[in-house]
Each structure stands twice: as C-alpha cells, then as structure tokens.
Amino acid sequence: MKIRLFLILLACCALRGAEPVRLGFFMSITGRDASFGEASLRGARLAIDELNAAGGVLGRPLELVVEDNRSQAGESATAAKKLIARDRVAALIGECSSGRTLEAAPVAQAAGVPLITPASTSPKVTEVGEAIFRVCFIDPFQGEVLATFARRRLGLKRAALLIENGSPYSVGLADYFARTFTALGGEIVATQRYAGADTDFRAQLTAIRAARPEAIFLPGYYVAAGLVAQQARQLGVTAALLGGDGFEAPQLLEIGGPALEGAYYSSHFSDANSAPESRRFVTAFRARHGATPNGLSALTYDAVRLAADAIARAGSTEKGALRAALAATKDFPGVTGRTTINARRDADKDAAIIAVRGGRLEFVETVRP
Numbered sequence: 001m002k003i004r005l006f007l008i009l010l011a012c013c014a015l016r017g018a019e020p021v022r023l024g025f026f027m028s029i030t031g032r033d034a035s036f037g038e039a040s041l042r043g044a045r046l047a048i049d050e051l052n053a054a055g056g057v058l059g060r061p062l063e064l065v066v067e068d069n070r071s072q073a074g075e076s077a078t079a080a081k082k083l084i085a086r087d088r089v090a091a092l093i094g095e096c097s098s099g100r101t102l103e104a105a106p107v108a109q110a111a112g113v114p115l116i117t118p119a120s121t122s123p124k125v126t127e128v129g130e131a132i133f134r135v136c137f138i139d140p141f142q143g144e145v146l147a148t149f150a151r152r153r154l155g156l157k158r159a160a161l162l163i164e165n166g167s168p169y170s171v172g173l174a175d176y177f178a179r180t181f182t183a184l185g186g187e188i189v190a191t192q193r194y195a196g197a198d199t200d201f202r203a204q205l206t207a208i209r210a211a212r213p214e215a216i217f218l219p220g221y222y223v224a225a226g227l228v229a230q231q232a233r234q235l236g237v238t239a240a241l242l243g244g245d246g247f248e249a250p251q252l253l254e255i256g257g258p259a260l261e262g263a264y265y266s267s268h269f270s271d272a273n274s275a276p277e278s279r280r281f282v283t284a285f286r287a288r289h290g291a292t293p294n295g296l297s298a299l300t301y302d303a304v305r306l307a308a309d310a311i312a313r314a315g316s317t318e319k320g321a322l323r324a325a326l327a328a329t330k331d332f333p334g335v336t337g338r339t340t341i342n343a344r345r346d347a348d349k350d351a352a353i354i355a356v357r358g359g360r361l362e363f364v365e366t367v368r369p
Contacts, residue, residue, distance in 0.1 A: 020063035024083030026094040031071025035249040036096040043297035047304035057308045080104035084111045090317040091307045098122035098169040105132050112319040118299035122168040126345040133345045135303045142266050143176025145351050145367045151184040160190040160213035164220045173219035201228050213239045221246040226255025233259040248295045263356045269298035269336045270352040270363040281335040302334035
C-alpha cells in the first residue's frame, strides 16, 4: 500500500507544471434536464481524477472544462464555440440530448475537433461528419429492442405512441419502435403528440384511453415520463408504460412514484453487470457519492476514458490523429460494455432492459445487437 501511494504521489508531482490536456464538457447542468448533466458530470470527473492519479495522458494532466447549456435551445452551439476557440480543447464531451448534440456537432465538425457524445442516440448525430462519435447504442437498435421485448416477452399486441414534437430523439425512436412492433404482428392504435415544455398530458391520454392500448410507448425524458404515469393512472389508464434511455434519471421515481409500477425502459448500463470494469466503477462511484451510478454517469465515464485512450494511442492531441485513433477503436473495455466504433462512428454494444418494481429499478435482461 505504501509503495502504491508513493508511486501515485510521484505521478502527481510529475504532472505538476505540465500543460494540461483539456477536454470540453457541455451539458445541461441547470434547467429542465439538469439531472442528465449532473449525472454525466459525476461520471466525467471520476474518470478525470482516476486518469490523473494514474499519470494522466502523454505525461500531461487532464483537465475538464465545463460549460452549462442550461437546457436551452442554441446554447450547446455557443458552448462548443467557446470551448474550441477560447479553451482550445482536444475533444468535446457532450451532450445527452440528441437535439442539443446536433446543435454543437456542426461546430465541432467545422473545426475538426472530435466530439464524443455519451448518450445521444439519434442516427442523425454522427451523420454530421467524421469528427462526431458516440459511445452509446443508437435509436434503430433501441427501438427494435423495446418493440421486440413488448411483443415477445410481454405478449403485448396493442400500443399507443406519445411523442414529443420537434425532438429528433422522440420522433425517431417512435418510428423505429412502430416499425418493429407492427412487423411482429402488433398494432399501433393511437398516436398523440406534445410540446417539450408541456406538463399536462390529460388531453392526449384521454384520446389514448379511448383506443384501449395495452402499452403506451413514450420516447421522451424522465420529467414527462413521471408526469404521464401519474396522469394516466388518475384517468384510469392501466396500460404499461414503455420508454427509452431518456427515462434514465434518479428523479424518474421521485416524479412518477407508484404510478410507474410495471414500467420498462432500455438503458446502457446496469449496476448488476458482473464485468470487472463495471464492478470497479460502481464501487468507486458509491465510495465518492454514496449512491449507485446510472447509465448517464457510466456512459460519460466511458466517453472521457475513451478520449484519453485515443490520445494515448495517437501519441498526440493533433485533431486528425485523434479522429483517426477514435475511429480505429476496437473492443474498448468500458464500464458499459466492450465498445467498438463502427464505420458510421457509432458504438456497437449491448442494451439493458430495466423495470420499475416495488418502487425500485430492477435489471431484467441484456439484449445484444
């Protein structure tokens, strides 16, 4: 133990005075989706601290430069411009929302600076260009997983869609779910839409109730999910609530409470994962925060470590070399599973199904691509 501590102190001393490698982090630290940014920032900072304790990268410390987009439209592009021009970051980490990542992606692409999104699942994100990467699975896979689970595992035949207008994530995921669900013999019996800032869904739920669905697929975020669950039960709607990774937040259960019982959603991570990397991460996260990490913390932890790994493999922070190293990633041992970056700069990896049971989140099963 003394030898290990001595080596860590030596590494820290060697890093002092060296020019840091800056990673830009832009997320919703405040505003409507603050839970996403808070969870992501915890994962990012844990990764940075562990990497620096192990000697940094290329003999230099890593520094996380944080920008808050306040959950507001347009702010992610502004944050990306600041981080690239002012802070001269080697890479960008962000966002969780596909819509907000799509605001920043053209900025990163134009500058040639790699952007790694931890959790933006819309296929459109990496279509922006060769500088844009992700460490999460994408919506076509997620939609297929959820629809297949609903039909084959739960035996559901009639589903309604409740979609957030203007959200690439919500619109795309609903489309992929509907395609697979109907191809497997299911029926979409109703489709309703809402605006992102809405908090009253009773009109849409009343229309859905008339169609008598067995499930409501809500490809939205945790605030809407909790409110929809409560209002649906108040209206006597007993259909199962299904969702994607946008449900992933501690506040989901706080908002929805018992009304969420029996809901299912897809996730990128489960603390039940037995892989050594995952167990070490869960232990370290609990020791620091006194809580279990969620998928966003785990994905952002992986995104930061992947950026550092690519810099080490490139032997440089030069933009072209770093982009090439990221594109060549094979079987990166992340805490959310082994990650390979494919030709579209998307991540090939597994999905987890999570259920709400007895007021708790429970791991159900892992689904492979």
